[in-house]
Every structure is written in C-alpha cells, then in structure tokens.
Amino acid sequence: MIKIGIIGYGNLGRGVEKAVNAAADMELAGVFTRRDPKSLHPVSGAEVYSVEELEKFAGKVDVMVLCGGSATDLPRQTAEYVKLFNVVDSFDTHAKIPEHFAAVDKAAKKSGKVGVISVGWDPGLFSAARLLFGSVLPDGKDYTFWGRGVSQGHSDAVRRVSGVKDARQYTVPVEAAVARVRNGEMPELSTREKHLRECFVVLEEGADAARVEKEIKEMPDYFADYDTTVHFISEEEMQKNHAGLPHGGFVLRSGSTGENKHLLEFSLKLDSNPEFTGSVLAAYARAAARLSAEGKCGAMTAFDIPLKYLSAYDDAYLLAHLL
C-alpha cells in the first residue's frame, strides 16, 4: 500500500482524500494543516496533524500531496517539503513554472526525493495533450479553451468589489470560436474572442448595482479584456444554482500534413473541478511512489513520467487490455 499524506485541507485536499480512499493500492496516512488540527473533521475519519509535526512522518509517508494555493503556499512548500518527502503539487501559475521546477529540482536532487509539479488538468493533462499534439502534428496551431466553469480566482476578485456579498464567476468558451477551430480555419483569436465571463452576484443590502457592475466590468486583467455579463441574484438562488464547482475545457490542434488537414481534440467536462484535480494528483502520487522506489529523484512534470506509472494495473494487464 502506498501511504499518502495530504497537506492542506480545502476543496482540493478533500478531493485527494476521496481519490486515495477509493484506490485499492493507497492508504491515507493523515491530513496535515496549519490550522488547529482539532478544528478539522475529515470526511473519511483520517487523522489530522499539525504541519509542525511533519518531520516525525519522514520515512512513514510515501508521498505528500500538497493542496495549498499557487500564489503563496506552493512556491514555498514544495521545495521545502521535498527535502523530507516525495511530493506532488498542482502549481498552476504558468509563467512561474520554470522557476518553481528549478527550485524543486535542486532540493529534490539533494534529498533524493521525487517532486512532481503542476499535475492538475491545466497545467497537467492539458499540457500533456499540447505536447503530444504538437509532436505528432508539427505543422499546426494549438488552441486551449477553458470552461464552462467556475474560476475561483475571478470569483474572489468579484467578491473583493465593495457592495458584493457573494459572487460566482463562470469562464465560458465562445462557441463560435470553438466552431471555427473545429472547422479547420486556424483563426487568430483575441482574448475577447475566445472566452466570455459571466458573473452571478449577491449584493450587500443597499449597494448600488450599476456601480458594482461597472467596477467588475472595468477591472483590469480579470475582466476589462473580456465581454462580461453580470447577473444580480438572491442568496437563495446562489445557494441553489451555484453551489458546485464545475469546470472543463478543450485543447485543440488544427494542422496539416501537406494538403491533408487534421484535427486533434482533448476535452474535459467536470462536475467538480477540485474532486477531479484531486483524482489526477492521486494518480501522480502513485507514479511518484513508484519512481522513487526505482531510485529516481528530482523534479518532474506530466512531460517526464511514462503513462504506465499512473495506473493501478500492471504492465501485462495494460498491454493486453488497454493498448
């Protein structure tokens, strides 16, 4: 049995917990938190420890799955914890991946551990699709669309607008743009042409809806470059219709071999983004444990790990049934 630890117990941590408990070859050694361990009550009844106690678990946990945020937690945690454990994270700040990889790689090579980074679905599975598609169809163009799904970063940004009590932001791919790509047109698409942003907002009592809507739509980086719609709804409607965290998207590559055109597409439609991402992290935790058992060390991504390491099945089964 592969012994898994979870560091950080938000939505993603709970997703990993569910995936580990569903896997026949893994067991949950414990959940580690910066909060008071007594304040957490994991669904599966797992033990909860303070991150202060992590050192005591060196040699007792095969892989730690890091479920903190990419903004401030993971840039510090992954390179730190890989000194003691094999680790897996879903670091998703695309622009900072080379830096994160280098820091984790240095620490992991020193400790002899495996540090698998950025293995959610984007980065992660979508990255793998982009690499595979570009390699087998070199003369072509990549398109990645996200959604329809809840962007937690954008939802948080809306919540920070004064007068907003609660908010949910959906990223929505522009159907006409996806259709043009599928049609082999290889269009040049601006940010605005690729995605719409749809906000559902519960106002504080007495807040000025027009002012809130204007502030959201003009927010730089988050909304100014997009066609954004804002719907004001009641708290009840928010609870009833927007409690979930669905997401998904498409990676498309349109290209040709001379005069013949080809279209490759990978798509995900997820009812729960954190549960699916947790399931991906669990599969890469299995890979990390195996690679470590083979004596490998250093930072790795979805590009470096043979697919067979992700599976609970052995090589003979895979050859006979999945190839």
Added chain:
Amino acid sequence: MIKIGIIGYGNLGRGVEKAVNAAADMELAGVFTRRDPKSLHPVSGAEVYSVEELEKFAGKVDVMVLCGGSATDLPRQTAEYVKLFNVVDSFDTHAKIPEHFAAVDKAAKKSGKVGVISVGWDPGLFSAARLLFGSVLPDGKDYTFWGRGVSQGHSDAVRRVSGVKDARQYTVPVEAAVARVRNGEMPELSTREKHLRECFVVLEEGADAARVEKEIKEMPDYFADYDTTVHFISEEEMQKNHAGLPHGGFVLRSGSTGENKHLLEFSLKLDSNPEFTGSVLAAYARAAARLSAEGKCGAMTAFDIPLKYLSAYDDAYLLAHLL
C-alpha cells in the same frame, strides 16, 4: 540529425517520408523495399534500396520505421530488424500485442536496441488516452468509437466478393450512441449499436447487384454483426468522391468521483489516415533515437515513453511554453 530508414513503401511509408522530410531534426537515409528498387520513385527523391542490403546500413541509420502490414509483415520483421536497428512499428492486431511485444523485447534486449511497437493512433495515441483516462478517473467506463473513415481491411473484404470491381468501406460511429455516452448515461452498447458500415461498390459488368449486396451484408466477422448499407456507384464516382483515406474516432471515459460526474474525451478527425499515422511514427522514431542514445533497450509502447521524448523542442522550451 536523426537518420531514419523506411522499410516498406506503401501509403504508410509515404506518410513517414513526408513527416521525416518536414522535421528539422531528422533526415531520410533511404527507403527499403522487397520490390525491385528501380520500380520505386519516392516523392522526396530519397534513395531506394533492396531489403537484402539492410545489413550494410547497420550503424548508419538511427531508426528504421517499419511500414509493412500487421497480418504477415510485422510479426516477422520487427523482432528480426531490431537485431540490427532501433525500430518503430504500428502493429495493430490488438489481440496479438502481448506476443509481439515479448518477441521484440527479447530480441531488442539481446541486441541492445530499442523496439517501439504499436504506435499509430489506435493502438498508440488512443491507447495512451485510455490508460491516462482510466488512471485519473478510475470509477468509470471506456468507450472507443472509430470513424467516420475508410477501413482498408473491410474495403479489401468487399473487393474479394465476386462481381465487385472496386470498393470502399466506411466505418461510421452511431451518433445516438456517442450522444448517450457524452450525456453520462454509461450505456452497455452492442457491436451493432456502436458502429454502422457503409460500402460504396463498383460492380463488374453484368454482376448481380442483389447477390453482391447479400454476400457483403452476411459476411461473418466483417459485416454480419453490423447494420450495413451498400451503395452501387460508377467508377467515375469512386474516383471523384472516394479517393481519400480519411479516418478518425473518439476515446471517451465517463465516470464519477462519488456523486460528481465527469467526461473525458479525445478525438481525431483525419483527412489522411496514413499521413497522420506516418507523422505519429516519425515522432516515436525521434523518441527511439533519444532513448537509444541514453542507453535504453528493449520493447516499448506508448505507455512506456515519457511524452517529452516525442517533441523536437528541448525541456526548457516545453516547461516555459507548453506546460
């Protein structure tokens, strides 16, 4: 430059030739044939040699791409040629893959060469999708649909019916079945419910259309288990509308993490099956050359090879731009 040889110069061989010539890091060392070398005139002007001369190229070609058929050529050739060269094939008799792998592995471990087998799109890319999808969404069900596309085996079977001058057979996924899978219904689908077979037939003069149609539709293995339609067309129409070899398909996995449902899908839409397959083989030939340069040997499949080996880009580029 990676020096590539092509053994067998049919549609697939020409596809590999095109892909190798389009790649900046590969060059074509020659085409090898069992026919009279003087009878072949490769589009790219590549040199043509008899397979009898293969031994002379040991040490001068980095990877031989085997473009023969799975029925009789590859079961013999791959394990034989891996004694002298790194080789790549697209062996696609699913039921015999374990046996083929074992034979190639034994010979390759003895010679110290790399033998990459079964790396077209199915087996190959679709196999990779099935493995990846099953690993990240273990509680679910796989569906593979092929088409709409020309099946050369089925076209050949129709051509063997007496009275048939020429024929083209399209494998067509049943749209209603695909829709049910995409809808998360996880249906149990019979062979007949998954695919239709559509035949375009040019009759010999005086042949009995009704008898030909009956013989096609009742042919065991090929057609009896499917809803098959037969269209009789003129030679001109065959030339005009059915000269291409399009193909494609879908790998879907529908499943859940507890109460939340998820759908993963990988699809291909190919104007030319042999050109795209040739392009996939060229990417795996790059991987074979690199793995061999690292001292690896033995048989490998799409399950064993990290994706980064397929790409012409280096690790730093991939991390910064594709992850």
